[in-house]
Amino acid sequence: MPAAERHPDGGLHCGELPTTTVHVPHPPPGFVARPRLVRQLCTGVARGTVLVCGPAGYGKSSLVTDWARTDGVPVAWLSADDGDNDPARFWRHVALAVDTARPGAGERIESVLDPAAPVTAPATALINEMAGASDELVLVVDDYHRIREAAVHRSVVLLLEHAPPSFRLVLATRADPPLPLARLRAQGRLSELRAADLRFTVAEAAQLLRGTVVDLPDAAVAALDERTEGWGAGLALAALSMQGRTDVEEFVAAFSGSHRFVLDYLSEEVLDRQPEQTRTFLLETSVLDGLCGPLCDALRGSSGAQQQLEALERDNAFVHRLDDARHWWRYHHLFADLLRARLRREDPEREPELHRAAADWYQRHGFPDEAIHHALLAGEHEQAARLIEQHVEDRILRRNEAATLTRWMAELPGDVVDGRPRLSLARAVAALLGGRPDEAEPHLARIDRTPAPVEDGPYEPSVGRESSILANVAAMTAICRADLARQRGDPEAQRDFARAAAARLTTEDTVLDAIARLHVAGPDWVDGRLAEAERSLDEVVRRLTGPTGSPGLRGHGQYAAARALYNLGGVQHARGRLGAAVRTYRHGLEVIGGASAPPAGIARVGLASVLYDRDELEAAEEHASEGVALARRLTYLPPVVDGLITLARIRQARGDAAGAAEAIGDAVDAQHGVVDLRHPVEAWAARLAVADGRSADAAAWVSRQGIAVDDEPSYRRKREYLVLARVLLADGAPERATALLHRWERPAREHDRTGDIVEIGVLLGLAHDGRGDRPAALSAVADALAVAAPDRHLRVFLDEGAPMATLLRELLVGRRLEQLVGADAVPAEVLDHLSRGFARFEEPVLPPARRGAVAAPGLVEPLTAREAEVLALIADGRPNRDIAAELVITLDTVKRHVTHVLGKLAVTNRTEAVGRARRLGLLR
Incomplete structure (x- = not known):
């Protein structure tokens, strides 16, 4: 039998705590196959x-x-x-x-x-x-x-x-x-x-009983089976009670009664017949859900528990082994209940002492959940509260187990909770991160009523002081109020609370400083002061990542860096600086250390949005789908919503209106009714409705917003007004659309918001064309193309469909584009890409391959652009893991692409794939 490992403190090391069994357990002692x-x-x-x-x-x-x-x-x-x-x-x-x-x-x-x-x-x-x-x-x-x-x-x-x-x-x-x-x-x-x-049959009962009691007569077996009514636990207890008896037949004759009385009787027989040392061991360790030698020794203040547990297992004394190394056991549930009841009856003062010792052991050995559980049972409410404070950031907020926090809080007396504002703060943070601002308000109000927090020593969060968001209660409370204001659509209050938080920070509050600065920059973003927002966010990134560009922090520090880079990329995207945004999001992936960690979802969602605007739909879909899946594991809603919006746009671009509606519906559900001025889901839903030919639905939504053509531009509602422009175009009111767009064009140019300039230019081109002014339409589109080309703003043109295809063809005929914006303003590859994208409006005889696809004679289905990239890396001898790192996708995605490549090439392995691809001219 393998011995348990030695722990550095001199005791036995119990290994990982098997608190929840997620594998098929070992058969229990005395097991009988049926x-x-x-x-x-x-x-x-x-x-x-x-x-x-x-x-x-x-x-x-x-x-x-x-x-x-x-x-x-x-x-x-x-x-x-x-x-x-x-x-x-x-x-x-x-x-x-x-x-x-x-x-x-x-x-x-x-x-x-x-x-x-x-x-x-x-x-x-x-x-x-x-x-x-x-x-x-x-x-x-x-x-x-x-x-x-x-x-x-x-x-x-x-x-x-x-x-x-x-x-x-x-x-x-x-x-x-x-x-x-x-x-x-x-x-x-x-x-x-x-x-x-x-129910055990007589034959099964005989097998169970004779595994413990030698020479038990058939009549006695039948009698016990009848009197227990085939109840396995009763039979097992009877077998345990008969061990060492010489009066077996007399015992069986006296054995009668219901399950409850039988169990009480037999448990007393089992306990009373044990040596005093074993009996005491059973009673005192019954308070534990899991048993290991060092824990039991600490509980009882003695030694020898490991040997005792192994002996109990050999004797089939209702001890179940939980691991192969014989580190952990548990008592049969019924037996444990009986032992606890007996302990409570015989020595009620001993039970809390045992729970207290268990809490101390679990705390020393790094099992906070179990330590909190036993501290609560021991009535050590202050110890439990302190442990909850120390571990809530790591064990609850990251793992989204808000119900566990609520349960723990419910077991604490009200005065303990009121004296520890970090507990209320943790619940407020959980509610805010989950997009439930109304639930956060009463917890923040409780903090305001707390005169002074209970401090029983320096606060030592499990995530480290610099990474902690609960260490500085005053600053974090102000940050929570800033986030509450953000979720209610009040950027002015958001900024005020964030500045109040900044005034309460210390030099140790590295992560809180970053979060406060994010909230200060937020209102600049939503009000269109994008250059100021970019400068502020760039400063946050530099503070978190340091001169090397990698954060020295883990946990919340890494998460804060991911958020800062996501916001910075978002502002750069809003300014139309797509190349800068791509670099920022890729920096985010480097900071996180890979494309598969949950915080990577934040960067991947941002990257997907930029790739969509560059019409790299396949890569955008990969990043959006996998980014949303990863981001859902965090408690930060904006990237989940952002990614679902991008997925909806991708599906709409591919003609999948039902899929687009499903994704945008998921985004609405994810936002919980929270006001997010940076990701206005309903406005995007209305825009997609126009694209799907449901302009009446979009018009009804616009009407409910109470906006009009003559309103003064307010950047925080830009997306709503651009929907209004599209509704006016769809409803045959190009003059009104033109007036609205000219009103919005001026601030876009004043603040150098390239993305807005391009989108407004595209819509102006359609509006002028609707008015019958083709020269003005062509001029507007040509100007938009010249602005869009350097950073490859492509999808904004393609999304407008056949009307834009007509204008683009006319620009390319007779060198009209060169005459309007100059020969070098729009590179040929940009025009080629747009021409291919609009090819479906030219009524080709055969349906075209997917954009970016690589075709070859003898290939049943063309390779997509991403599959062609994967093929090239396969040809370079790169393993799947290297391909994943190179393309910034997950290993599962690489495997899926490899499978598709092999299938399309009709081969069974990578070597054959490379050979066939060379013969088809797909590889040099």
């Missing part, structure tokens, strides 16, 4: 959903464990506990379990764990993951009765109702869950094993 039930379970799994339901001690977990280890189907196993009543934690654990059976799938499911997403989003992600999969997956949730949270049940209902054929679900529970069982029965999709099925 083939008849395994066969039933196999048959049930084939039908879709299996409910294994029965009272405690009927062997539900043992049965499902036996089936999972013998059936051969990939199994994702989750043993639920009380902490899984937090929806985020439940689905994070499901994702971990799924990842054990389908590596990589769990990460994709976890990527949608975002406060902005509906609670059912992870279930939808799992459904999508399994849709079309050829191999099966069974998700087992053991102890499902411990789930009480309605939100979790709702997400499981969605999973049940939309599960694809490749997915199966097994629930082991003590009571019927609040799920649509009747409907599943009627549909023939539910199989059930209940207490009557789970």
Whole structure:
């Protein structure tokens, strides 16, 4: 038997704490195989959903464990506990379990764990993951009765109702869950094993009893099976009680009563027959959910626990091993309940002492959740509050487990919460990051009422002082109020609160300083003072990343740098400096250290938006899709909304109006009704409606905004007025559109906002053309092309469709463009790109290949531009991981591209692909 490792402090090292089982557990001690039930379970799994339901001690977990280890189907196993009543934690654990059976799938499911997403989003992600999969997956949730949270049940209902054929679900529970069982029965999709099925037969009882009691007569076996009514726990306890007895038949004759009385009687028999040292060990360690030698020694102030636990396992004394190294065990749930009740009855003062010792051990060994749990049970509310303060940033705010924070707070007395404003501040931050400003207000008000915070020593956040956002309560409270103002659309108040926060900062508040500066720059952005905003944001980036361009901070420091670079890129994009924005977003990816970390989603979403404007749709779609998935794992809404808007625009550009509507609807849902002046989702939805021919819907929306042609331009509402211009053009009112656009052109040119100049020029060209003034139309479009060309603002022309195609063709005929703006104003490659983009309006005989595609004789389907890049890197001998780094995409995306390349070339490996590509002239 392997010995436990030595810990540096001289004790035994317990390894990683197995708080939640996400793999098929080991068979319990005294395990008895029951083939008849395994066969039933196999048959049930084939039908879709299996409910294994029965009272405690009927062997539900043992049965499902036996089936999972013998059936051969990939199994994702989750043993639920009380902490899984937090929806985020439940689905994070499901994702971990799924990842054990389908590596990589769990990460994709976890990527949608975002406060902005509906609670059912992870279930939808799992459904999508399994849709079309050829191999099966069974998700087992053991102890499902411990789930009480309605939100979790709702997400499981969605999973049940939309599960694809490749997915199966097994629930082991003590009571019927609040799920649509009747409907599943009627549909023939539910199989059930209940207490009557789970009862031990006489033969099974004999196998269980004779594994412990030698020479037990058949009559005694039958009698015990009858008197326990086939109850596995009762049989096991009876076997334990009979160990060493000579009066076995007398014991069996006296054995009677209901389950409750039998259990009480047998537990007393078990305990009373143990040596005093073992009995005390059992009682005192019963307060623990997980048992390891060093922990039990610390709890009892003695030594030898490791040997004691190993002996209990050998003796089948209701101890279940949780790992292969024999570091961790747990008591059978029923046995633990009985031990705790006995401890509480015999020595009520000892129980809190034990919880206190457990809290101290867990705290010393870096298990904050368990330390908080035991501190609360010990009544050590100040210790629990201090631990929550120290770890809330790392364990709650980053992991989105707001329900866990709420539960902890509910168990603290009101005066403890009121005396510790960081606890209220944490809840306010969680609400604001999740886009729930109304929930944040009362927590901020509570902080204002707190006369002085409780300080029981220096505050030591787990993320480090420089990275902490809760260390400086006064500054962070002001920052929260700035963010509250931002989400309510009040940039003036946002700036005032941000400046108040800056006045309260210390030299240690590195991250808070950056966040405060972001809020100061925000109003400059939304009010069109883009040069000032860019300077401010560039200063924030330099402060965070230092002279080398890489942050020395982790955690919140890295996250703050990602946000600063995202905002800087956004301002550069708004100014029309697309090349600068691309460089900024790529710098963001370098700072984060890769394209797959959650903060990378922020940069990838920004990059997608720029690539869209450059008409690099395929790359834009990759970055937008994967960026949104990554950003959802954070608690910062703008990039999620921004990425969904870009996805909607991409789909609209490809003629997928339904897909565009779905993406923009997701963006509206993600924004939760928060006012975001930089990403006005409803305005984008209205613009897409015009593009889809639904100008009446857009006109109705414009009417509700209360805006008119003669209004003075206000940059924060620019997107709404440009929608109005498009509605006027669609409704045959080009004169009014022209007047509006001229009004907006002046400030755009005064403030050198290139992107706005190009877009307004394009719309002016269409407006003049609508008025019948073709020379003015051509002049406006030519001027817009000259401004757009240096930074490749291309999509703004292509999005206007056939009318713009007509104007562009006329500009290219008779050298009109050269006459209007000069021979070198618009490079030939820009005109070629636009010409190819507008080719579909020239009614070609055959449908053209996708823009940027690489065709060749003998190639059934052309390679896309990105696939051609991948092919070239394959030819250079680059492995997939290097290709991912080179193209700034994920490894999964590279694998997908490689698969497409091989399929289109009709080959089976990379060597064949390179050879065939050379023969087809696709490679030099």
